[in-house]
Amino acid sequence: MFRVAARSVARPAGLLVASRAAARAWSTTARRLTAEEGGGPLFAARSGTTTTSKDESKAERNAKAKPPTPSVTTTTTRTPPKATGNKAPPPSPPPAPAPEDPLAVLACVDELRRRTAAENSRQRKVEIIREYEDLRELISFVYQPHIRLGVSPRNLQSFLSSADVVQHAEGYTSPRTLIDLFRSLPGLSGHTLRYAITDYLVTNKIWCGPEAEREAAAAAAAVRDGRETPYATFVRLVGRSLNAGWGANTLTTVWPDVVGEGAPATVKKEAPVKVTRQLREEAVEEEEDNQHVEEEAAAPASTHAPINLKSFKVALGTTITAPFAELFKTPRGGGINTWYASRKLDGVRCITFVDVLVPKSTARPLRIVDMQFLSRSGNHFTSLDNLRAPLDKVASLPGLRAWLDADPLAIAQSGVGVVKRLVLDGEACVLVKHGADFEEDFHATVSQVKRKDTPIANPAYFLLDVLPWHEFAGVQAKPGLASTFMERNARLNSLVEHCGTPSVRAVEQTRVTGQEVVDDMVERAVESGWEGLVFRLDAPYKGKRSKDVFKFKNWQDAEYTVLSLDTSVQRLPVDGVYGEYEACANVWIEHKGHRVSVGSGFTPDQRLRYARDPSLIVGRQITVEYFEESPSEKRDGVMSLRFPRVKEVWEEGKRDI
CATH class of the missing domain: 3.30.470 (D-amino Acid Aminotransferase; Chain A, domain 1)
Incomplete structure (x- = not known):
């Protein structure tokens, strides 16, 4: 999709070259935006430092203080003319939105960061964030905990430091706004993703090369109010690290209609403009043609x-063990519970x-x-x-x-x-x-x-x-x-x-009519090599972990963070040929406050990679499968794991599926 040219290659026409002149322009702007000036129009709107005449009216001050909203698209609703025998003309297209200034938006985000970081009160932080309605869509999307952008600040900066120029792919159009860029990232991967980011940063003069960025950072630091460059703010957005003492949970208080948990009003507001516009057009077409549309x-x-x-909530079960007494307890109010058993997949x-x-x-x-x-x-x-x-x-x-x-x-x-x-x-x-x-x-x-x-x-x-x-x-x-x-x-x-x-x-469901049915299902699970069984109560759905669902597993599993690893020389096959290599022998996890060694379950490739680069697994989550808890042979009163083995390594950091 894109190509990065080496530094020694001549720069042909059409390439976007990082401009030091643009960096100097930002440096000049940063020096001008002093704390007393309030940072220009976007800053003056909220910082409270804009000076006004005593004779100036409140309405005039409010008019001056009203911030621009460059990312808002204005649409026009037109009432179709009455039919006069001929079909009414189609609605005219809405006016084109005003272009967004990414540098101004990033300056606004930086101002939000600095203002909220200076407050200790959570309520005061909420009040400040509410003032930034023009940043609502961008900030809400960036802090979605389920969105994976596919790039981290560290590998982005590493890529940019090695890239000198970026060339547009034929037919590629750079996103118009910051939110458009961020929305496109989850659908990209690898170099394609990083090239797309680089193209946007260079096109909009957010990134001007390593040397120019250092000059701009020094100029911003000279202002002495914690201000950062647009690129530094962009990196913070990529890493969801504004570090101002608030995050996704605070945003649920600021904008509950965007981040609520399923209230009717929330569900209606979640629908994007694209859907409502298309359905509206279908309704107009139906009225004008007076016939069914295909x-x-x-x-x-x-x-x-x-x-x-x-996070939306799903039904999750709790662990049950033999003799399965919980299935046969008398519920409150008398009677009996009806349970259904099925294979655990x-x-x-x-x-x-x-x-x-x-x-x-x-x-x-x-x-x-x-x-x-x-x-x-x-x-x-x-x-x-x-x-x-x-x-x-x-x-x-x-x-x-x-x-x-x-x-x-x-x-x-x-x-x-x-x-x-x-x-x-x-x-x-x-x-x-x-x-x-x-x-x-x-x-x-x-x-x-x-x-x-x-x-x-x-x-x-x-x-x-x-x-x-x-x-x-x-x-x-x-x-x-x-x-x-x-x-x-x-x-x-x-x-x-x-x-x-x-x-x-x-999934086949079997009604549990007694202990014999449970014993038969357990025996079938063991003989067939199933992972286990699931028991579900015949009751309304509960979207949370509850005792309406029980899971029984021949092997248990859980997620643990790797604390460290040990290596040793092992005989392993590489490309079909055995040889002796320094390899990962085992990793150490913590179970109920005590360290446990896990050495089984790794592939030869994993053992070699983790020995060469322990950071690929140390500090990251793994899923450990084990038969049962057992008392430690070395320490009294300490519970260890019997037959632990690695089931999955989550090299991206932690389990997210």
Whole structure:
């Protein structure tokens, strides 16, 4: 997509060359923006240091203090003219938005950082952040905990220090605004991602080369008010490190309508302009033509809303061990609980949002306008696109309209109809053995599901639950609208049968009628090599960890942070040839306050890489699988792990799926 030229190569025409002159211009600006001046228009709007005449009216002062909002797009609503026998002309396009000045926006972000960092009171920080409405979209997106930009401040700076010039790829258009740039990054990777950032930084004179940046930083430091260069502020945004004593949790207080947890108003506001505009255009077309529109022929809309800053919650289970007494306890109020047992799958949890357009006219078919695959922590999976085609059949599922009509929450409204959301909860797996006696490959699943550009060829999606948006978004289903697990399971089985593909499957559920059923299921799990069992209470959905779901595993697992590693000379195969190499022998973790050594589960390649560069694993999370806790043989009263082995290494830092 881009090319970086070596320093010795002559610079041809059309290349964007880092300009020291631009850096000097910023240096001059930085010297001029003294604390007494308040930093220019963007600064004067909020810093309170702008001097005004005593005779000046309050309205005049407020007018001067009103900050510009360069990133806001203004649209014009036009009422279609009445028909006069001929079809009304199409609406005129909205006026083009004013261009954004990235340097001014970054200066504004820097000012926000400095002002909030100077306050100790959280309430005062909230009040200050509220003043920066023009930064709302940018700051909210950057602090989404589930968004992975794919670049860190350290490797970005390393890349920039080695890059001298950047060339536009043919047909490539640099993003218009900072928020456009940040929104594009999760879809890029590797050098393509870093070249795109470099192109934007150089084009907008944010980055002017290492030497020029040092000059600009020195000039900013000379102002002595903590001010930083635009590039330094950009790096802070990339790393979500404004370091001003606030983060995503504070933003939920500042802008609750953006980061709320599923209230009706929040759900409606999540819908992007793209969806409402398209649905509005479809309504106008229907009025003008006075006939049905072929919905399938229209380009698919997208309700791809950002995930809330507060993590959405999914149903999670607690561990249960033999003799499974919790399953047979008498509930409060008497009676008995009804439980269902199923195979525990060794895959990756996948939540699918299926957004369905429900037309006002019952003569029109339902249409899927968007589909999102998410991890249990809200990260987007782009590797599951091969599930879209089989799941598209959900729109024609008999009875779906009545089910969605009963859901009080909507994703978007229009003159044509309303967009409702169906939530599928399941496990995505890569199988090494297919058929009824299938077998999962956890390592292959994790490796392939995290890829951005390569879809999994034959993913298997095992559905555990299906529910409408109000039950999922509400943490616990609302009274009178809740359905029990087996009521939802009946709909799930109908959905899987309707899809009619081995890519989408239902997990078989067995009713627990007594201890014998549990013992038989445990014996079957052991003999078949299953990861374990899951027991679900026949009750309404609870989107949190609760005792409505129990998990039993022959092998337990948990995440631990690696404290250190030991190396030794080992005989290992490299390219098919055995030899002696310095390799990772084991890593050390902490379990219940005590150090535990884990040496099994590493591949030869991992052992060699971690010995050469311990930073690839030390300080990062690993998933450790173990048979059970056991008393330490060396220290009384200390619990260790029996047969621990590494199941997965999360080299990006911590588990995020």
